[in-house]
Amino acid sequence: MNVKLTDVAREAGVGYGTASRAISGRGSVDAATRDKVLAAAEKLGYRTNAMARALRENKTRTVGLIVPDIINEFYTESAAVLQNELDKSGYQVVVSTTGNDADKERRAIESMLNRQVDAVVHVPVNPQAKFPKGFKVVELNRRSDLDRPTVTSDDATGLKELAVHILDQGYRDIGIIVGPAELSTARDRKSGFFNALESEATQRGIREELRFRVIHSRYSPAGGYEAFTEFRNDLPEIIVPLSTQLTLGVLKATRENSIEIPNDLALACYGVAEWLAVWGPGITVFAPDLPAMGAAAATQVLTLLDASPPPQQQRKDSRATHCPRDNPKGLKGETHDT
Known part of the structure; x- marks a missing residue:
């Protein structure tokens, strides 16, 4: 039996428009009425015809998410919040990964366009990656060379705090590991951290050290x-990897070489990962606010989908989580859950 929305409305004792709003999640419907409509839909076995709705509205109610990978906590945390926020407005998220490869990124973009997604949240690999003119794109975490709405972390502020902390601890010989130079995150993190170190050291009169x-x-x-x-x-x-994934590689290498952290080598890093919470003492973490970035990206996308003027670039605050400062050479203390 082909159950129609009119059948559901009749069963629930409401009008067609009310039934439509209750099932789509769009528009104002009180909780009791929504529950009644959903119960009627379940009883009758009603299923929405997504294709028909897409043709009728000229929308697929889907948003593409193009990220480097789905195992990096940096993206999974943001993606979870993004999905949750978009779901409230009746949109589903379709995910594609690039592995930080420009060719895979190009194919991912083509795939999203072929799926006819309504918009894309994009972590750029190629700074010149192209979408059709007028297509709705929000960039997340990284910036391309093109003028698009962007949500990034305020790395400069957080990395300055981290640099000050490192100098306060007495470190003068500093190794920095950062991502590929062509990516905006690598450039921003490198320049932000390096400039903060130089500026602070100059003020303290220790630049030559x-x-x-x-x-x-x-x-x-x-x-x-x-x-x-x-x-x-x-x-x-001290070594400062400016990425959670880079930090993981450093920890593997130090363990294989019997180098103890923090006794033999201090470590401060950028990123968010569950395993940092169980590592133990010795790691200082600068943690960007990933859930806030995901929520901001969702707001940007929904603004674009409502045909409002494109929003401006947003930078979400980040925070540095420090270990206690009573040991100037060890960075010993408690690793916080960031």
């Missing part, structure tokens, strides 16, 4: 592992 070494690598555990090997024969006092 500082030694910086910067290594660019892939945003992956393998990238962090490989970058650490370049420091292995001349270890700095």
Whole structure:
């Protein structure tokens, strides 16, 4: 039997428009009426015809999410909030991964366009990655070279706090590991951290005491592992991987080389990961507010879908979570759940 929405409305004792709003989740319907309509739909076995609705509204009620991967906590946390917020407005999220590869990114974009998604939330790989003119795109975490609405972390403020903390602890020989130079996150994190160190050291009159070494690598555990090997024969006092995935690679390398953190080498990092909460003492973490970024991206997308003027770039505050400062060479203390 082909159950229609009119059948559901009749069963629930409401008008067609009320039944439509209750089932779609769009529009104002009180909770009791919505429950009554949903119960009638379940009883009759009603299923919405997504294709017919898409043709009628010229919308698929889907939003594409293009991210480097789905195992990195940086993206899973933001994506979970994004999905939850969009779901409230009746949109579903379709996910595609790029592996930080420009060719895969191009294919992911083509796939989203073929699916006729209404908009895309995009973590750019290629700074010139193209969408059709007028297509609704919000960039998340990274910025391309194109003028698009963007949600990024306020890394400069958080990394300045981290730099000050490192200098307060007495460190002067600092190794920095960051992602590929062509990505905005790598450029922003490197310049933000480096500039903060230089500025603060100059103010303190210790600029000549500082030694910086910067290594660019892939945003992956393998990238962090490989970058650490370049420091292995001349270890700095502290290594600062500016990505959770890079940090994971550094930790693997230090363990294989019997280097204890924080006794043999101090470690401060950028990122958010559940496993940092169980690592133990010795790691200082600068943690961007990923749920807030996901919520802001959802707001941007919904604004675009309502045909309002494109919103401006947003930067969400981040925070640095420090270990106690009573040991100037150890960064010992409690690793916080960030």
